[in-house]
Amino acid sequence: MTVRTSPTAVPATDQAGHAGEEAVLDVGPVAHGGHCVARHEGRVVFVRHAIPGEKVRARLTDAGEDAKFWRADAVAILEASPDRVEHFWHLADSGRAWGHGHPPVGGAEFGHIRLARQRQLKADVLAEQLTRLAGVDPAASAWTGGVEAVGEAHDDGSGLGWRTRASFSVTPGGKLGMHAHRSDAVLPVREMPLAIDAINALRLWDIDLQGIERVEVAAPANGSRPLVLLAPAPGTKDKRLRAIAAGLPADVSVAAFDPDSGDVTQVRGRAWVQESAAGHDYRVSGAGFWQIHRDAPETLVGAVTELLRGGGFLQAGAVVADLYAGAGLFTGVLADAVGETGSVLSVEGAPGSSRDARKNLHSAPQVEVVQGRVERVLRQKPRNFDALILDPPRAGAGKAVVGQLIASQPRAIAYVSCDPASFARDLGYFRRSGWELAGLRAFDLYPHTHHLETVALLAPGP
Incomplete structure (x- = not known):
């Protein structure tokens, strides 16, 4: 060489x-x-x-x-x-x-690879992680071995135009930019091909962003009002924020946010967006979490409910919990499934997202929304759960949370993950405690990147 x-x-x-x-x-x-x-x-x-x-x-x-x-x-x-x-x-x-x-x-980073091959490579990564970290033989597991395409009805099979959220940096000259991988370099951008049209239509690259360090954009797939979040540099005046807002269409909300604290301050319009999924509307404040692929919420809700219903774990009168619940995407669907004779515990650590969940689910008396760490809430509110939904951040649940989940003795857990390594690690913890992988599906919710999403059904062994 x-x-x-x-x-x-x-x-x-x-x-x-x-x-x-x-x-x-x-x-x-x-x-x-x-x-x-x-x-x-x-x-x-x-x-x-x-x-x-x-x-x-x-x-x-x-x-x-x-x-x-x-x-x-x-x-x-x-x-x-x-x-x-x-x-x-x-x-x-x-x-x-x-x-x-x-x-x-x-x-x-996968944009140079044919889409079908991208999905094969993602399946290879998932299989390797399952084998190495969880001790699972993929060929003998409940997984078909494939990564399923999502959103082809909207993108004609191109894998483009799916992001309803996008994050940008700002160049020293005040131009919209993005970071190079593992680098402090910020390069100016004039398009975002993975974003839906509503984001590119804002033409943020034509706006003078001096005084801003980061820009977050949320444009709901349902066509409701977009939100532009501006992270101002220290010393930036409100007048500068209003000037930037004036350069955007009048029907776009603008807010300032602090990336460290998560605090959001209204500049123009509202400081939240309205999302829709599975027959429900959801208020999502500021930089609160929502799935970024336009078809992800429906896809994941469908996969989770199919796995739980198929095992008889989700029906009228059931006692269930939605952990790391965010604004309540899964909680709302669980409430529909268990009815007023059942109960749903919705747990979220972020105060803003927990407040959103309370607003979104206030009309469902069977839902209890609690803000706090998952393991603490489960200790304080012990129940005999029929099923849990677990949708942790990229780092996964971790050994301590897995132990607490097992101690709560649910009949089944639906585990939603955006990282195959942390998922496989946690699956290993479950398996060493006698639990089994009863079902697994993988979805390509991030075309042209290396990321994928998995939905697994875990159940105690015989």
Whole structure:
């Protein structure tokens, strides 16, 4: 394998070790995190923007002399996979971006791969995590082995235009931008191909954003009023925020927010959006959590209720709980299923989201909304649950929460996860306590990225 110094500029943060050099790599299997595994002179290299089986010339981006492994971006394809396609977004195209002297933006790291192959690679990652972390044989499990496509009715099979939420940075010159992967570099953007039309129609790239550090946009798929959240830099005056709001359409709400505290201050319109799913309307405040794919809420609600109903765990009069409930997406559907003779405990740690859940579910007397940590609430409110829904953040539930869930002795748990590694780790905790994987589905809710969503049914062993 050859190594040479790249003629393109090397960011100051990349000067250590061999960063900025290039190496010819034979690309091996996909790994969790959006990269593939290669080797260079006996050292593992995690290379992005490649496909298993390719030979590439890669730029080393993180290559300290004492590091256990290196990272790299493929910049030229010497032997291409038949699954390689032209990237739909120039800023996220590694070869094109580095050819212009800068790294690619993050958020579309699989955009060079045919969609069907993307899903195969995601299935490979899930299978590897299940085997290694949970001790599950994927071939003998309750999973078909595939990752299901979502949203093709809206995107004609392109995998574009699905994001109802988008997060942006701001360049030093006040232009809308995005971070490069694992970098402080912010690159100006003039489009977001993965976002729905309502987000791109705001043309935020035409607005002077000086005084702003971050911009979050929520544009509900139901067509209701979008919300633009501005994170002001210290010292930014309210007058500057109002000036930015004046550059947006009149039917767009604008609010200021503090990313650290989550506090939201109204600038114009309302500081929340109205989402719809499964026959319910949901108020979601500020930067509160909501699934970002336009079809994700219906897809996940359908998968969860199908698994629970199929096992006889969700019916009129049942006692259930929605943990990490957010604004109450699953809670509302659970309340419908159990009726007024049943009960639903809805638990959410974030105060703002918990307040949203109370507003969204105030007309359902069978629902009790509690704000607090899941393990604490379960200790304080012990019940004999028929079923629990568990939808934790990307880090997963963790060993302590899993232990508390098992101690509450539910008949079944529907576990919704956006990270195969944390899910497989938690599944391992359940299995070591005698629980079984009774059902599993995987969904491609994040086309052109390495992410996927899983919905699993867990039940105590015989």
